[in-house]
Amino acid sequence: MSSSKESELPITPLSTLERRANRGSHDRALIDSILDEAFLCHVGVVAQGMPRVIPFAHVRMDDHVYLHGARANFVLGALAAGAPACLTVTLLDGLVFARSAFHHSMNYRSVVLYGAGAVVEDGVEKREALDALVEHMAPGRSHEAKAPDEKELRSTLVVRFPIVEGSAKVRVGPPVDDAELVRDSPCWAGELPLALVARAPRADPLNREHPHSDAVLRVVARLAPA
Amino acid sequence: MSSSKESELPITPLSTLERRANRGSHDRALIDSILDEAFLCHVGVVAQGMPRVIPFAHVRMDDHVYLHGARANFVLGALAAGAPACLTVTLLDGLVFARSAFHHSMNYRSVVLYGAGAVVEDGVEKREALDALVEHMAPGRSHEAKAPDEKELRSTLVVRFPIVEGSAKVRVGPPVDDAELVRDSPCWAGELPLALVARAPRADPLNREHPHSDAVLRVVARLAPA
Numbered sequence: 412m413s414s415s416k417e418s419e420l421p422i423t424p425l426s427t428l429e430r431r432a433n434r435g436s437h438d439r440a441l442i443d444s445i446l447d448e449a450f451l452c453h454v455g456v457v458a459q460g461m462p463r464v465i466p467f468a469h470v471r472m473d474d475h476v477y478l479h480g481a482r483a484n485f486v487l488g489a490l491a492a493g494a495p496a497c498l499t500v501t502l503l504d505g506l507v508f509a510r511s512a513f514h515h516s517m518n519y520r521s522v523v524l525y526g527a528g529a530v531v532e533d534g535v536e537k538r539e540a541l542d543a544l545v546e547h548m549a550p551g552r553s554h555e556a557k558a559p560d561e562k563e564l565r566s567t568l569v570v571r572f573p574i575v576e577g578s579a580k581v582r583v584g585p586p587v588d589d590a591e592l593v594r595d596s597p598c599w600a601g602e603l604p605l606a607l608v609a610r611a612p613r614a615d616p617l618n619r620e621h622p623h624s625d626a627v628l629r630v631v632a633r634l635a636p637a
Numbered sequence: 638m639s640s641s642k643e644s645e646l647p648i649t650p651l652s653t654l655e656r657r658a659n660r661g662s663h664d665r666a667l668i669d670s671i672l673d674e675a676f677l678c679h680v681g682v683v684a685q686g687m688p689r690v691i692p693f694a695h696v697r698m699d700d701h702v703y704l705h706g707a708r709a710n711f712v713l714g715a716l717a718a719g720a721p722a723c724l725t726v727t728l729l730d731g732l733v734f735a736r737s738a739f740h741h742s743m744n745y746r747s748v749v750l751y752g753a754g755a756v757v758e759d760g761v762e763k764r765e766a767l768d769a770l771v772e773h774m775a776p777g778r779s780h781e782a783k784a785p786d787e788k789e790l791r792s793t794l795v796v797r798f799p800i801v802e803g804s805a806k807v808r809v810g811p812p813v814d815d816a817e818l819v820r821d822s823p824c825w826a827g828e829l830p831l832a833l834v835a836r837a838p839r840a841d842p843l844n845r846e847h848p849h850s851d852a853v854l855r856v857v858a859r860l861a862p863a
Contacts, residue, residue, distance in 0.1 A: 425687065450729055450743070450831075455681035455688035461651065462681035462688045466727040466747055501692040503676055503833070508853055512771045512782045513789040517676070521692055545738045555824055556738045563739040585841040593843050598781055599850035600841040605676075607729070608862060610830040615811040617819050617826070624825035627734055636834060636862035 425525045426578045436579045445500055445522045445579055446471045450548070450607075454478065454572075455497040456489040463489075469498075470540070470547035475571040476524070477531070477540040482568045490528035490570045498524045498572055505604040509586035510596040516582065518602060524577035531569040540569050552626035609634035651751045652804045662805045671726055671748045671805055672697045676774070676833075680704065680798075681723040682715040689715075695724075696766070696773035701797040702750070703757070703766040708794045716754035716796045724750045724798055731830040735812035736822040742808065744828060750803035757795040766795050777852035835860035 420426060420437040428435035436442075446452075446469070455464040465486040467478045476498060480487045490496055505518035531537045541564075542553040559567070586600050593600075609631045612623075646652060646663040654661035662668075672678075672695070681690040691712040693704045702724060706713045716722055731744035757763045767790075768779040785793070812826050819826075835857045838849075 425689075450732070451727065451745075453679040453681075453690055453725055453727070455679075455690040455723065457683050457686065457688050460683065461721045461751060462683050462690075462723045463651075463749075463751075464679055464681040464688075464690050464723040464725040465749065466725065466745065468743060495687045497681070497688045497690045499679055499690040499692065501677065501679070506676070506774050506856070508775070508778065508782070508850060510783060511785070511789070512767060512779060513785045513793070515771050515774060515778075515782065517694060519677075519692065523689075523691065525687060525689075541738060545741050548732050548741060549734070549829075552734065552741075553738060556734070556741065557736060557818060557822065557824070559737070559739045563737070567739070585839070585843070592783060594845070596783065597845060597847050598783070599847045599853065600844055601850075601853075602839045602841075603775075603853055603856060604836040604839065605833055605860070606836060607831055608834050610832060613811070613828045613830065615826040615828075617811070619820070619823060621823050621825045624734060624827075627825065627827075627829055630732070630829060634831070636832075 420575065420577060423576050426576050428578060434580050434582055436581065438579065441579045442522050442574065443471060445502060445520045446476060449500045449502055452476070452498050452500045454486055454490065456486050456494045458489065468544060470543045472540065472543050474574050476574065477543065477569060477571050479541060479544060479567055479569045482566065487568055487570060490572065491530045491568055493527045493529065495527055496572065503605055505602045507586050507602055508600055510588045510592045510598040510600045514586050514588050516586065518582050520579065520581045522577060522579045524572065524574060526573045526575055528570040528572045531571050537564060537569050541567065549626040549630045551629065555624055555626055607634065608636040646801065646803060649802050652802050654804060660806050660808055662807065664805065668748050668800065668805045669697060671728060671746045672702060675726045675728055678702070678724050678726045680712055680716065682712050682720045684715065694770060696769040698766065698769050700800050702800065703769065703795060703797050705767060705770060705793055705795045708792065713794055713796060716798065717756045717794055719753045719755060721753055722798065729831055731828045733812050733828055734826055736814045736818045736824040736826045740812050740814050742812065744808050746805065746807045748803060748805045750798065750800060752799045752801055754796040754798045757797050763790060763795050767793065775852040775856045777855065781850055781852055833860065834862040
């Protein structure tokens with residue numbers, strides 16, 4: 412997927428980095444890398460004054476994030492209707508243990524995007540987005556699995572969400588304790604890196620033949636525990 | 638942490654399970670187990686019609702989820718002001734590969750809670766919540782690290798969010814393809830379990846002594862890659 416022409420998102424009232432500005436960024440390459448690594452995002456919309464936040468599988472293609480689901484899905488329906496929305500992705504990279512309880516923290520990479528979605532009506536774009544959603548889970552998988560037929564296409568709602576306003580936030584590195592405590596405390600401090608890994612695939616007992624999927628094995632290799 | 642007196646959350650307009658009701662539940666034990674396993678949640682509030690969704694570390698104590706942060710944090714401030722909010726936790730358990738692209742899915746456990754937060758003003762409850770937040774990262778750690786002093790307590794905003802309205806949703810198991818495709822397709826189908834694991838701890842180079850933390854090593858053992 413090609414990158415955007417713009418290398419930075421604009422700084423707007425919503426995307427201004429007020430807190431911990433040193434951890435924040437509007438850099439598109441960083442934003443894209445976080446969107447591309449995560450398997451899921453959290454999307455928030457408003458219904459009668461109440462925010463509703465739901466997890467979705469997603470995929471980025473160029474300057475949009477694509478979501479899909481059943482037409483009856485409430486949040487997807489609001490997105491399809493063009494409601495203001497917030498799309499947030501968080502990758503948890505580690506736990507940060509300081510000498511003081513106060514400075515305990517987490518290492519993470521997150522993206523928060525603001526905008527309004529739109530239904531993907533065009534059949535070609537819709538098929539591309541659905542292929543890309545499968546490819547996002549496991550590159551190559553869309554060539555192994557049966558492509559959606561007309562009935563499946565009709566029953567699926569695909570929504571695109573623009574990458575136009577928002578920011579990334581990243582925390583890395585060791586804890587930051589007060590200098591005095593660093594000097595005097597005997598307490599162990601440091602990071603505990605966390606990673607999402609794949610376990611051994613579990614074949615569907617109904618499988619007819621085929622001992623494996625190349626696409627799935629590539630994901631297993633990429634997300635190896637060791 | 639003791640469990641609630643009520644074993645089910647009430648079914649309300651917001652928490653009625655319309656979609657995939659078979660995957661949904663109002664069972665408090667299930668809801669609590671998901672809240673207790675996750676390291677972070679996503680909280681949504683509304684500001685001038687726009688939803689804003691931000692990740693937070695959290696901890697459950699009895700019938701509330703506690704969040705903390707700096708007083709300048711926008712979403713925390715809205716929660717502190719009693720704004721309607723949605724708190725969502727998602728644990729990704731696996732990728733589900735079907736024979737058809739259409740039936741690809743994910744295995745997950747999620748909780749969506751609706752309600753209004755309140756500032757924890759009481760000093761005892763505030764200290765308990767901050768201890769619990771550290772304990773949630775690593776049981777026992779609050780006894781190793783320096784407890785918050787008065788200045789740190791004052792600069793931290795702690796908010797409690799009630800577990801009164803919402804639901805859990807769980808998907809487990811193999812893909813569900815159309816019977817005809819299961820019978821005829823040679824495509825490998827199955828689950829790829831995913832897990833969040835800990836890598837080797839990285840000691841802060843500034844550590845004065847102490848080769849390890851018992852609390853951190855217990856987390857390492859619990860989240861072992863193998």
